[in-house]
Amino acid sequence: MAEPGLRERKKQRTREAISNAAFALFEESGFDGVSVADIAAAAEVSKPTLFAYFPTKEDLVLHRFSDREGGPAEVVRGRAPGASPLAALRRRFLDGLDRREILTGLNDTPQALVFHNLLYSTPSLAARLTAHMLRAEAALAETLAEADADADDDGVSARVAAAQIFGTQRVLADRNADDMRAGRSADDVHPEAVARAETAFDLLEHGLAARFGKAVR
Template identity: 45%
Template sequence: MTEELGLRARKKRQTAARIWSVAVDLCSERGFDHVSVAQIAEAADVSKMTVFNYFGTKEGVIVGPMEQHAADPARAVRERRPGESAVAAMRRQFLAQIAERDPSIGLSGDPRALKVRQLVNETPTLAHRMVIFHMRSIQLLADALAEETGDMLLARVAAAQLTGARNALIMENHRRAIAGDSLDEIAKGCADAAERAFDLVEKGLQGYPGNA
């Protein structure tokens, strides 16, 4: 039974990846607004219902994989070490993601990742979807901080600063990738920039929210 469940999960991941790849290629070639879900389904050799079951909406097909990481900052805070500040925990998580060349922070060797970023830049509906994604990430982090401090206002202030620094670093990675810089060059520059960015936030938050 365990083996069967594992095979089923692997096939689902493969199907989702195929739908995403086809959708990104079609939308990059024709423009997001000129590609239908039916066309994506046909090219991926699945039904329209399968596309909706996996991603919910056409926008979700393109940016869904990115949205799976909305809770990354909140998880870093919740799982941080005893006595570790929220800034230190997010810095440590981010540096680990750099070392792993994590696609979710803009370090991907897949050309389609750049196509997604370009589609977001060119398509208002996708850009709006990403704004909602970022707002959700901030709220998830604020919830995690407020659970400890009991102060949602300051939790939101801190969450906005932390996610703002993180998002700025990710945007710089995308910018450099689009400019043609190599993955190793981008990763090295990002690690140096991350140290400076989180240092700046740490000075403002000064160890917030205290010992865990």
């Protein structure tokens, strides 16, 4: 892959400077206590320049979702020959834990803690995040339907599977983030996070009946 040119590197540095300035201000004053003008001034750019990189204030936080490479639909499409969609998604989540990716919740850097605190405390961010996740879930469902060409249920099974996968990853990430906010280190939590992920993906792979299909007496 060719290295980005000077223009692209300059744009990336500007984008990072804006994002870093925003997070520093959000950490100090909260999301609602910071204006776009404040962020532009801190990043030493104009408001039009800021909006060219981040169309809304919420995007300054949520670009960590929207900029993510290898989202679930892409993971399924790019899986190795012979690998199942679920196996590819399991491997991708476990790799994310190993790399301490912010979206797995297993990241104890100051910026990651600010990121998760903002998501959990700001209604406008939660609403935008929900919309983004629903779009990503729909894309995964479409990709799963393509992988299950013999299905004849109008994609219902693929949509149910996508919802379960997204729900599983959200629960795992939330638990990891809770541990980080409680002051635990990512390195200490990592073995537990891996075990939880393996258990959760086993449930997805083998179904709920073995754990939750028994009649209540």
